[in-house]
Amino acid sequence: MAKLLSADGIVAEDRTWVDADAPSPVAGPAIYPLAYWLAHRDVLPADSGVWLDVDAEPAEFAEVIPTLALIAIRFDAFTDGRGLSLAVLLRSRFGFRGELRAAGSVHEDLVHYMHRCGFDSYLMRDDSDLAIARRALEVERTTYQGSVITPEPAYRRVARS
Amino acid sequence: MYRYDTLDKAFVSQRVEEFRDQTQRYLDGKLSDEEFLQLRLRNGLYIQRLAPMLRVAVPYGTLSSTQLRKLAHISRHYDKGYGHLSTRQNMQFNWPELAEVPDILAELAEVDMHAIQTSGSCVRNVTTDQFAGVAADEILDPRPYCELIRQWSTSHPEFDWLPRKFKIAVNGADSDRAAVDVHDIGIDVRKASTGEPVFDIKVGGGLGRTPVIASLIRTGLAVEHLLTYLEAILRVYNRYGRRDNKYKARIKILVRAMTAEKFRDEVDAEWVHLENGPGTLTQAEVARVCADFDRPNLAAQPAPAQPLAEARIANPVFSRWIANNVYPHKQTGYAVVTLSTKVPGVAPGDVTDRQMEAVAAWADRFGLGEIRISHEQNFVLPDVPEAKLFELWQEADAQRLGTANVGTLNDIICCPGGDYCSLANAKSIPIAEALQRRFDDLDYLHDLGPIDLNISGCMNACGHHHVGHIGILGVDKKGAEWYQISIGGHAGKDSSLGQILGPSFSRADVTRVIEQILEVYLDCRVRDETFIQCFRRIGLEPFKAQVYGQAA
Numbered sequence A: 001m002a003k004l005l006s007a008d009g010i011v012a013e014d015r016t017w018v019d020a021d022a023p024s025p026v027a028g029p030a031i032y033p034l035a036y037w038l039a040h041r042d043v044l045p046a047d048s049g050v051w052l053d054v055d056a057e058p059a060e061f062a063e064v065i066p067t068l069a070l071i072a073i074r075f076d077a078f079t080d081g082r083g084l085s086l087a088v089l090l091r092s093r094f095g096f097r098g099e100l101r102a103a104g105s106v107h108e109d110l111v112h113y114m115h116r117c118g119f120d121s122y123l124m125r126d127d128s129d130l131a132i133a134r135r136a137l138e139v140e141r142t143t144y145q146g147s148v149i150t151p152e153p154a155y156r157r158v159a160r161s
Numbered sequence B: 001m002y003r004y005d006t007l008d009k010a011f012v013s014q015r016v017e018e019f020r021d022q023t024q025r026y027l028d029g030k031l032s033d034e035e036f037l038q039l040r041l042r043n044g045l046y047i048q049r050l051a052p053m054l055r056v057a058v059p060y061g062t063l064s065s066t067q068l069r070k071l072a073h074i075s076r077h078y079d080k081g082y083g084h085l086s087t088r089q090n091m092q093f094n095w096p097e098l099a100e101v102p103d104i105l106a107e108l109a110e111v112d113m114h115a116i117q118t119s120g121s122c123v124r125n126v127t128t129d130q131f132a133g134v135a136a137d138e139i140l141d142p143r144p145y146c147e148l149i150r151q152w153s154t155s156h157p158e159f160d161w162l163p164r165k166f167k168i169a170v171n172g173a174d175s176d177r178a179a180v181d182v183h184d185i186g187i188d189v190r191k192a193s194t195g196e197p198v199f200d201i202k203v204g205g206g207l208g209r210t211p212v213i214a215s216l217i218r219t220g221l222a223v224e225h226l227l228t229y230l231e232a233i234l235r236v237y238n239r240y241g242r243r244d245n246k247y248k249a250r251i252k253i254l255v256r257a258m259t260a261e262k263f264r265d266e267v268d269a270e271w272v273h274l275e276n277g278p279g280t281l282t283q284a285e286v287a288r289v290c291a292d293f294d295r296p297n298l299a300a301q302p303a304p305a306q307p308l309a310e311a312r313i314a315n316p317v318f319s320r321w322i323a324n325n326v327y328p329h330k331q332t333g334y335a336v337v338t339l340s341t342k343v344p345g346v347a348p349g350d351v352t353d354r355q356m357e358a359v360a361a362w363a364d365r366f367g368l369g370e371i372r373i374s375h376e377q378n379f380v381l382p383d384v385p386e387a388k389l390f391e392l393w394q395e396a397d398a399q400r401l402g403t404a405n406v407g408t409l410n411d412i413i414c415c416p417g418g419d420y421c422s423l424a425n426a427k428s429i430p431i432a433e434a435l436q437r438r439f440d441d442l443d444y445l446h447d448l449g450p451i452d453l454n455i456s457g458c459m460n461a462c463g464h465h466h467v468g469h470i471g472i473l474g475v476d477k478k479g480a481e482w483y484q485i486s487i488g489g490h491a492g493k494d495s496s497l498g499q500i501l502g503p504s505f506s507r508a509d510v511t512r513v514i515e516q517i518l519e520v521y522l523d524c525r526v527r528d529e530t531f532i533q534c535f536r537r538i539g540l541e542p543f544k545a546q547v548y549g550q551a552a
C-alpha cells in the first residue's frame, strides 16, 4: 500500500486508484482516469478525483477543471518536469482549487519544489522515506522566484540590499 | 561585481546543508546511485572516469581575488593542486573526494560561491563577454541582467527538471564574445533610442550533434519583461521538448521541428498570461543589481615613465604580447589583459594553486581585485593601468601566464576529453599538446593572425569545435580514436558552423593535416586577409585537395 503525505501528515492512501486499462466504478472514494471520468461523470460520485499523465493538455478539458475535487498527476520518472509545468498551469491558469496530488515516481527530495508548483499531497512509493519528505516540506526555505503558493518573487516580498 | 545580500547567503548555505544531507544518505546506502546521480548533478558533481569532478559556478565568469584565493586553497587542500578553467567560464576540480564535497561547498559558501546547476538538465551558469563592463566596444554591461537571470533560474521549482541542459548567454557589445548564436537562449542587450536597455531574444542555437544557429524571436523587449518572457520560453520547452531521446532533447530540435515562427507564436501565447504579472521586474530590483556593477571611477593615470611605444620597440616579445593579449579599455590609460593558460605541456585551462594566488595578487595590485574567466579558458585582468603592463607581463611570464598567443592558433580551446571524461570518443588534450609543440614559434603564429582552433572529445562539443575556424572532433572508429576536422566555423556576430573536410584521421596525422591547412591559407590569402575571411572567399575545395590529394 502506497503512503500518502499531505497537510495532515503521513496517512494511509485514502482513495482507490483506478487504472486506465479496464476502468470501472469502484465503491468509495477513487481517482479515475480522466477519459473515463469525462465519459461517466454523471454517475460517479461528485467528489471523485481524476488522474492525468504529465503530458495532459488542460485546455482540452478546461471547463471541468474548476469543478474537480482532486486531480492527481502521475509521474513515470521524478526527473520528468512536465508534471511541474502542468501543475502550475492547472493552478494559475485553469482555476483548479481542489486537491492536487503527485503520484507515481515522487522523490522525497523534490516534494518542496512540487509544493511550490501547487501540489498539496504526495502518493509516495513504498520504499520512500516519508519522514525525509515531511521534513523537506517543513523546513523554512529561502527562494528567489515567485511560485504558485507565493506568486511574488523575492524582490517584491522582502527588502533586498 | 554583485555583492550577496542576506537572502543570497541564506539560500546558498541552505543548499549546502541540503546537499550534505543527500551525500550522507547516499553514503549510508539510503539513496540509490540513480537517485543520487540526479541530485548531485544539480550541484555540479559528476563521477568521472577517474574520480568525482566538481564544477564550481563562476557566474558569467566574474570573480573576486578573495574568491580566487579560496579556489586556490580548495585545489591545494582537496585536490591535486590545480583546477581547470572550463569553456563555460567555470572552474572544475578533477580529484575531490566525494565525502569531502560538502565541506568544499561550505568553504565556497564562505566567499559567496557554489556549484549549483553547473550540471544536470536545468538552466546552467549564464555566460557572457569576458570583457563585460570594461571593453571599449561595449554598449551596456550585460552582467546585471545575467545576475537577474541567475537568481530567477536558481532552484526554480518548475524548471529544474528540463528535457536537457539549458544554456543562456548575454552579450552587450558590438562584437559578440559570448557566442549568443549558439546558445539555447542568446540575448543581445542594447540601448533603445530612449537610452533604456532593451533585449533581442534568440532561441534554439547550439552545438553538439546537431549544430544550429539560433533564431531571433523577439526584439526590443523591455527590461521589466525579461524574466516573464524567459519563463514563457522555458514553459513551452519544458512541456514540449522531447524526452524520449537525449540527442533530440535540446530546445534547438523543438524549435526546428515546430519552426521558429510557430515556436515564437507559442511563446507569445504563453507570455500573454505572464506579461505584467508578479514576475515582472521592478525598477528598484533592476537598479539594485545594476548598482553593484557600476564601475568605480578609475584614477586618471600619469603618463608612464617609459612610454609604452618605447618599451615595445625595446622588447619585441612584450610588443607581441601587447598586440595579442591586451584589449582596449573603456577608459584611456587602462587596458584589459588576457593571461594565457596555453603553454606546451599543460592542458588548456589547467591552472595551479600558485598561479591562482599570483593572479589574485595581480588583480589587487593592478586593478580593483576583479578577475574574469574567458570561455577560451584564460584568465582576464580587467583594469590594468597601461603604465603597469610591462611589470605585469614580466611577472606573468615568470608564472607561465604571459605567453603572447591569445587569439592565435596556439590559444586552443579544448575539452577534458578521454583523459577525464567518460563520454569521450577520443582524447583531446594530447592533440592540443602536439599542436602547441609544433606551432610554438610566436613569429609564425603572429603571421598566421587570428585563428580559433577548438577540440572536442565527442559530439557533445564542450570544446566548441563547430565554431572553431579549425575544429577537431574525436570520433570512434571501430573502437579506435580518430579525429574529424572541419574548417570555417566562427563564433561572433557573423557566426558560422564549420564544414567537414572529409574522412577522419588518426592521431599521428592530425598535426600534418593542420600544417597542410595552414599552407593553403598562406598560399591563398590576399594581403592581410584572416584565415576565416580567406576560407569564406575560397571555400573548402582547395583545402580538401591539399589534404587528400587531387583524387579525393
Ligand code: SF4
Pocket (backbone or CB within 6 Å): B415, B416, B417, B418, B421, B422, B423, B424, B425, B456, B457, B458, B459, B460, B461, B462, B463
Ligand atoms: S566534448 Fe565529449 S569528451 Fe569532451 S568534455 Fe564534453 S562530453 Fe566529454
